[in-house]
Structures are given as C-alpha cells and as structure tokens.
Amino acid sequence: MAVFLLLAMLACFGAGWNNVAATDETREFCRASGRMSEDVLAVAAEAVRWSCGDGKFSIDAERALLRFEIHADEPLPRFFLSRRSALAAIHLFAIDRDGTVRRRSIPADSLRSSVAGGYFIAPLPDVTGATRQVIVAVDLPSHRMTLEKGYLARADATGGLAGMRSLLVLAGLAGMLIMPLIFNAAFYRALREPFVLWHSALTLSLLITIVVSSGLSVMLFDPPAMTLSRMATLIFGMTIGSGAMFTYCFIEPGSMHPFLRRLLPYCAVWSLLLSVFHAAFPFIARPIQSSAYTAAFAPVLAVFLLSMIDALRRGSRAAKFQAVGYTPMVVVGFIRLVTGVIPWAHSSDAMLLFYIGCICEVLFTTLGMADRFVTMKRERDGARTEAELLERISETDPLTGLLNRRAIEQQFDQLRIEGFTALAIIDLDHFKAINDLNGHAVGDEVLKAVARALQPTLSVRAYRLGGEEFVLLLRGDDAEIQAELRRRAIPAIVANAVTGLERAVTASMGMAVLHGEECFASLYDRADKLLYEAKSAGRNRTRFALKSPPLDGVLSGRAMVA
Template sequence: MNALGAHRFNWLRFDDPRIADFRYFAMEARWFDSVTVYRIASGGRIASNRLVPDDVNLHNVNDMILPLPDVGDPRAPVFVRVDNYAKFRDAPKMRLLESADAPAGFVDDLVFAALLMGLVLAPCILAAMLAFALRQTFVAWYAVVCAGMALTIAMTSGLAASWFSGNLVVFLVFERLGYVLIMFASCQFARDFIERDALSPAMRKALRWSGIFILVAGGLNAGIIQSPALFGFAQLVVVTALIAAFTQALRRGSRWVRYQLVGWSFAMVLVTDIALKGVGLGGFLETNFLIVFYAMVWEIVVVAIGVTDRALMLRSDRDRARQLAAEMENLAERDPLTGLLNRRGIANQYDSLMRRGFTTFALIDLDHFKSINDRFGHQIGDHALIATASALAPDEDTLAVRLGGEEFMLVLRGADATLRAERRRRAITARIADTVPQVDRPVTASMGVVEAPGEDAAGLPFEVLYLRADTLLYRAKNEGRNRYFRELLVFGEPPADDHQAFAA
C-alpha cells in the first residue's frame, strides 16, 4: 500500500490480494471530500464505488466501510483515491476486509475503553462536586478537562459508535470538540491552579487568550473550514504558553506547577507532535490512540493528586480562618476581665435562650462598689469583680453575664430559677471575703428578678426585660440594698409585686 500524503487527492494501491477473499475497503473515520475505490481486472475491465461524507453512518466501529467493486477477479488489484483528506495527525489506517463485521478482539477493546472512560469520569464528577463545595474555579476547569477526555475516549475508541449510529460529520465534530475542550480547559486550569504570585498578570492573560484561540480555531475546523495548519498553529500557541507559564512558575517557587509538569509531560509531547503534523512539519512520532489514552490516564492520576492536595490545603486554611473568626467573635462577646459573656454576647444569644426556656432574668449590682475602687484601688476592685463572677457560677441551666462596671446578669431556666439566683447573690459576699482579703468589710449585692414564663415571653425584646429588671434592682437599692425584688410577668394583666426578700 502506498503512503497517504496531505494533497488535494491521494492514490493508494493494494497489489495482488491473494491471501484472502477481500470484499470491503475500510478507512478510519477522518475528514475528506470523497473516497473512490477502483478494481481493474486482468482483461482491462474497470469498476468503481464512491463514498462521500453524507453517505457515511458509523455503526459499531469507527471505520468507514465501502464494498469493493466486483470485476470477476478476486485477485485484481485495488486502487483507492482519497480527495481532500485533512491531515490533522497521522494518516488514517486503511485496510481490506473479508467481512464488514466488527474485527476479532473489538469487544475487548470496547471493554478497555469503557474502563478508561470510567476512570476519567470518576474524578470529573468528584471535581464538579468539589467545585460546588469549595467555590474554586480551578476545580471546575479540572472537571471540564476530564469531561473533554471522556468525550475524546468515547468518540475515538468506538464506544460512541457502538452506542448509536451517527453521521460522519456529527461524529468528527464531537471528536474535535472533546480534544478542543481538553486544551482550552487546560489553559484555564493552569491559570487558576498555579499560585497567584507565581504567574505574572501578562502570563495569566497569555494562558487565557491561548485557550480562547484554540477554542475558536477548533470550532472553525469542526464546523466551517478544514485547515490542519490553522489548528496545528493554535496547538503550538497553547503548548508554548503552557511551557512559558510552567517555566515562570518554577522560577518563582510554585508548588502546584510541579504536579502539572509531571502529569502533562507525556500529553504535551503528543500534542506537539500532532501540531507539527498539522502545520506540515511531519512530526516525530508514529502515534496511535492507545498511547494517547495512556497519556490521559497518567495526566488524570497525577493532576488529581495535585487537585486533592490543594483542595485539602484550601479546606484546612478555610477551617483555620473559620476557627479564628469564631475565636474573634467569641472574644468580642466575652468580658476580658471575668471571661463571662458581655452585653453583646447575651443580645446575640437572647432569641435562642428564650426558645430553650431561659426565661428568668436576674440583674445584680454590687453595693457601694465605687468606694472599694476609691479606697483600695482599681486592681483590688478588679479582684472583687473576678470573685463576683466566680460566685455566679454558670452551669447548664444558668448563664452569667457582665454587663459593665459592677453590673452582672444571670439568665436562668427551671422552676427554682429565682431561688438559685438568690443563692448566687448571697455567695458573692463570702467569695469576695475569701479571695480578696484586702477588702476589710462585707461586700453585698442587690438584685432585680423578672420571670417571663410561657410562649408569649418569646416575643419580648431583650431591652424590655432588662429595663423591668433594672427597675426592680434600683427599688432594692433604694429600700436598703442587700436584697432583691422579684416580678412574675403575667401577660394580659398589669404587673404586680410578687415577692421580696432581704439578705440575712
């Protein structure tokens, strides 16, 4: 068989086919204008069959099959003319067949291709889910790369043709689409995956526009014009941009570019070879799709490790940021001296506390606290405040708050909430006496307690309960201090004094 070149038309000759009774000519699916098969009998009789793209429907295999003309001589040589073959890569495989049925071993090839496709689709699906969770574009571009690989495998391995019959032009458009998606998304992936400080703005623009260039060139070649030179040049532009980006990123100490260098090494060699063949420079490899499939699998495995590595680091960074934010928020809601919640903290948690049954509010104020600061100094005063916080002893049914200065609040739940608040008020005097011996007189506290039971209380603003408790607190101070007043809010009825008690 003579070699097939890239001219307006090419002739091939199959001499003396004696070893078998060949009945069909088969050619790998490629872009062409027409294929004409001639057979010349020893007596000079010539017969021909012609095939054009619109007549080709691929089924089961990716071969275009044309019956050999019958001249009554099975040994007659076969001549084939291919018009306007578009040489985007190596010349298509051509052969004579005894039968139009799928060749032996074809099912095994399909199983192998299906496994490869599953291997590619798995990270594609995971990357799409991860992109949604992390909101990171580089993961989305990786999913597009995998999708392009899956489409390429389906169209070039025979899987697509085994699933449905399709017109040759439709088949070749989708085959080109898969390849273009890989190269376009690879540029965008590299642009977003490599650290921002590892690539200059100009290099990022180069990656973006080289990807757009291959997308436009591929689209034109798939549906409008057949220009192997244009598509080959576009591939060389992409490869050049990627190599330049990788070089710059390495010089700047990029961690992530190493995954791409290792994973894309084989694929970039194959793309360079195909591009050189497209522009007419001949290339340097005799490739087949099995090698391409292996390069895809290698790229998927290595780059998937890199994507996972960076995703885990991003998640770790995000978790640390959230933890720091939570700690900062916690600090903003805590009193730095006593460690108790502050006014902001209780205001933020108020609605939740009411829903959980914390409906008793006890406002506590130390009696004559200013005299402690004036006589013993602010440091001793701070020790007294810390002792007060310790006496208030928060637990699962009691929340302690420092509202400011010597003013504290207890938020309680349970039937004995007021009794527990009173025990803590009384404990303040003993705790200060034990822990702050410099204070030579008893330190007492006054308290105003508001109970707001029932579902209606959930709608009351915090300020309403605080102001009512504050009114009761100042009543206790005005009537002698070291005591508390309590009020039970009954909705629909005017407020009434329920109980008052004096310190022992």
C-alpha cells in the same frame, strides 16, 4: 496497585494495537493528483502523473488518487480504510488485467466508521483473482493523513481476538475516567470550588474523546464517519478549553504570574472558537486549513507550558500534580503540531500515547485535587476555628472570664427559646469606695470573686455588663431562689478571696420575668428599674417582679432583704 493495573492494561493494549496493525494487507501505493473535472481512468492511464515511494503527500489538488497493486498470490482485499477527516467523496475502482473496470462512488456523509479507531471504511468493488489494480480517488481531502494512512484490507481492522482485546482495554480506560466524575461530585458537595467543575468538564471531554476516536463509538451507536470527524474536532476544542480553565482555577492564588493567569481564559475561548470554525467550515482554505488549524494551537501550548513553569518556580503544590499528569498530553501536542505543520513530515496523532496521557492526566490531577481538597479543608477549618476563638474572645470579659453584653444580646433569642425567662441585674454596693480606699487592683480581685460567686450552670447564665454590674439569665421554677442564693453568697466569697477590706462587699439586685415575646432591652429595662428600687430602699437587697407587668405599667412585686 492502580499503577500496576494501568501498566498491565497498557501492555495488553499495545500488544493488541500491534496485532491490529498486522492484519493490514496492502499499504504500499502510488499517488497522483488531478482536478475533479478530469476522468479518473484517464488520469490513471498517464504514467507520468504517478509518483511512487517518495513519501510526499499534498492536498493542494482537488482530487488525490491512490493506486494499489493487487497480487494474485496474496489475499484479496475487500475494503479501503483511512483516517477520518473532512472530504467530499470517495471513488473506488477495481481494474482487471483485461481492462475490465468496476467502480463505486461513496459521498462523504455515507462513509461508515471503522472499528479501528479514527478510521473510515469503504467497501471496494468486487476484487477478483483477475484484478490488477485498485484505485482510490479522494475528492477535496482536507488532511494529509487521509492519504498517508490509507490501506486495503480483507476485513475491518480489529476483527478477531486482538481487536476485541483492544476494545476491552479502551472500554476499561473509559470506565476509569468515570470514577473521577463520581469523586468530583463528592468534592463539590464539600468544597464549592470552580476547579472541581472544570476538572469534571475536562474528564468528561477526555472520556468522550476516547469513545469517539476508538471503535467503541461504532460498537455503541455506529454514527457516520464524517459525524465522528466533526465531533472529534469539537471535543478537541472543548478538551483544550476546559484544561486551560482548570489550570486557571486550580493553581493556588499567588502561585502564577497574574498575566499568565489572565491569558488562560482567552486560550480556552480561542481553542473552542477554532474547533467550532474548523468543524463547520472545513473547506474554506482547504489546502492549508488543517495545518493552520494545528499551528493555531501553538500559542495555547506555549501559554500552558509557561504557566506550569512559573507555577512550579513559585512553589505551587497543585502544579506538581498537574505537570506530571499533563506531560504525556504535552508530548502528544508537540507530535501533532510538528507533524501537522511540517509539509514533508508524515502526520501522526500519537493515539496510543494520547490514551496513556488520558489516564495519567486524570489519575494525577485527581490526586492533586484530593490533596488540594485536604489542604483547603484544613485551611478553612483553621480559619473557622480562629474565627470562633475571636468571637469567643469578643464575647468574653477579659477580667472575670464571664460573657459580656455583646454575648447576651446575641444569645438572648436562643436562650429564651430554651426556657431562660428570668433576668436579674446585680450591682455591687459602694464599689467606687473600694477602688478609692484600696486601689483598682483590689477592686479587680473583688470583681473576680463576685464572678465565682455567680456560679454559671446549665440553668443559670452569668454575664458582666461592665464596671460592677452583672446579669444573670435563669430558667426553672426556682429561678428566684437561684438568683438570691448567688447574691447572698457574694459577701462571704469576696471576704475569703480578698483580704484587707474594711467592710463586707454586698450587692443589690433587681429581677424580672419575661413577658411573652418581650425583647432583651425591654426586660433589662424593667429589671434595672427594680434594681434602682432596691438601692433606693437601702441596698443589700433584692426587688423581684414575679409576674408580667400589668397593662397600666405599674410593676407588681415584693422586696427581699438579706
């Protein structure tokens, strides 16, 4: 559904774009060049200096002149429009057939932006039916497109229904770029990965690029043309830089050659520095600066292509989404690179393809992020499950299935909060004799039967500390009874489970009650002393300490014999 919507929007946009082009009135012109110290009208009068129709444009001279012929049978133009780029000033001349000249000079910072995306618009001096020529002089042009794309028009480029349709489509495309930013916010809350932030930076820079490079900027806040020109240069560097860093973070570990991955942050810094320098100092090497600036991005494009090819060769799933999404942008990069560097080629920024690339990039990389999010979440959930399983294994006695000493030490503070305030230590009587007479295999069966006799419940937790020693943690007013019932059940359950024993297996127990914030070690030590007393008193019995220990350290309690 989203694909059909996208195609419909682009079809409308293409129709609107073509209709806008149809409103252009005068695009055929001759060109000349000169110095800023020369009089424009004197240059215009020298026929030898003019060249018409050869399609060759140069910005080597300080001043470039464009001459448009005005025909009486055609609508009279009112504006000069051309692509935005750094320049010093525009001088406009309307020359009548009787030699009358009307002129207007506009410094660069006073040029208005056109509703036609990426263009500036300059009002002409009065053009009448007697006007023969319009001459436009551009001081210090910094890009050939300012000369190549110049034309005269009777109105701003996107007037009428077609222009409004184009702006509405661009506004829709810009709105579509907002959705990934919302998705990224949700992704980042669940998955704190840097590639989510870099994708947000990339999407935001593309969104700003659409606004700045289209008539939306004029409709929203109408900044001067040169301000938008500098902004477009800076945002271009930010877009390339954030795209490189997104690739650096997004491609899975091990799915890209380490050298290529290390190059991507350098490409990001290089792109940003290039754009900052070009925006701040556009006239330092003016005749070649724009071409050199464009050519300087060739290594970045090469590194990106090599990174994608290498990641795809290594089976990167993320690279598949990114390669599809970035293909239109890569084509735009090639077009701008080739037309911007080759002197005889007409410069092209391929804006329609760029807008298509914006949507493809965001659509497919967002799908890739969602896929990566699901994959990483599955991996993390699996790792967490495995860790929990290993932790349970490390806290479980493999013979009896009861928890072990590590578990009781880790759980004790929480269990104390939950009301487990009584601890009982149970030790089998004469267990060594069972192993010696019947063998360790029988001894193991006895221990398993004892574990069943201890019967863990919601109010009773059972642990095996090692050998024949077991621990119970209990809560409730009947903790003493619950512990004693389990101790007394041991002989019968063992006898039913293990045959061939010469005598009953009995157990002794010491039981103590928690004293305030007493730690496990202290409580265990008191119960262990009571166990020792029970064994010393003849075994097969219990020694309870039902109250907290008095200040003099003497245990109060009583014995219970089976």
